Amino acid sequence: MITAGIDLSADVKKTGVASIEWSDGRAVVVDLSVGQHDDAALCELIRAVDKTGIDCPLGWPSPFIDYLIAHRAGGHDLVVPETRHALTQRTTDIHVTARTGTRPLSVSADRIGSAAMRCAAVLSILTRSGARVDRTGQTGPIVEVYPAAALKFWGLPNTGYKGTKATETGQRSTLVSRILRAMPWLDLGDHRESCLHSDDALDAVLCAVIAGLSRQGLCEPVPESALQVAQAEGWVALPTTGALTAVEGSQ
Template sequence: MVTVGIDLAAEAVRTAVAWLDWSDGRARLVRVEVGADDALIVDAVMGAAKAGIDCPLGWPDRFVEFVTAHRAGHVRVPEGLAGRAWRRDLALRVTDQVVHEQTGLTPLSVSADRIGHATMRCAAVLAELARRGQPVDRRGGGVVVEVYPAACLKRWELPYRGYKRAANLGELGRLVDRLLEAAPWLDLDDSEALCRASDDATDAVVSALAARASALRLVTVPAAEQAEAAGTEGWVALPTAPLKSLAASRCP
């Protein structure tokens, strides 16, 4: 099977796509593209068994309701709440709050941080997939699943901070070293140098690994009371098994 990882940014220049081919207990990185445009992303997803996208798939429901109410001039602050307590559910999705509870990490707010620009782009990609007959289940039940590389790395007991940007290439190299030590079945092939030079490429590889975990059902899924919100806001699939399980297990 082939899993795809997409480190999605607002513009193509900081967007990377990675393809992992899984066979006989091994995974080979067959291709990595940095500077990926929408057409390449859509084609990659269409050809994958599972694709992990590192980007929110939607906005908080309460934020959408807030903007709608504001436009109509009917915003009301809930009784007994003020300041951050009131704004929390506007800034963070249900899944963001679950990620924080389970990992201690807080994803960027899609409604209050610049990552909202990437989600606008993501929305267009999801719409194109639907037009091609591949509608997306934002809860992760279809070919696309939302992933969070930092949380994956932390759960797999790998370095998850301090490797971003050109000033931290040494840390990025150490992350790649640790990843290959923890996953001797992972072959980065001719793209290893690119992964050591580009954190976008490495995040795309981690996203492809997370997509494999999702395909194996070794990730968190929404509880019954979270399913409705996850269907509109998106759901970050957190790994629930060690990294070695990805090669040892077979898809159901």
């Protein structure tokens, strides 16, 4: 099994991409780069592997879309909610916050919206090529992932490691060591230095790891009550509690 991870940015130069080969109870990083993949290259990668984890919202809150459509139509039928939470938080964002205590950035009110616009274009290319994109992540070639939430879920540091300052690179070095202790089956190969040098590279590896867990059924299923909305808004895959220790037995 081969999985990929995409730490997606609106800027190609900041987009990290990793590929992991899973075999005999091991997960080996076989490719890792930052700034090398345009939209077409990302689609080619997604089509070539078994599952790809994308760190980016796959959709927008449905009430926000309805809000924009009503506004474009003149505003006569626009319903103003009592709070903006329904416009800024997807159902999966609320779920992730409740499960992990980590609140995802708002795709409709934060800068991550720019990356989501690029992601929408990538998904469009995939669908035009015949791929069946399932935004719930339960089937199809992609799954939405959120490394910060997964790290929190695993009891690992999930803040302070992004950036190029000495304190940030130091925390990233500590995080890499702790990840490898928590995942003795993960082999960074020749790419450990890349993870130490770049948080985009490290997050791409984590995206590929979560994609592999998803492919092996080691992520929590989408609640039945949320399936319909998740198909439109996207859904963040959270690893099951025992996912890390279950990897070797599931190979």
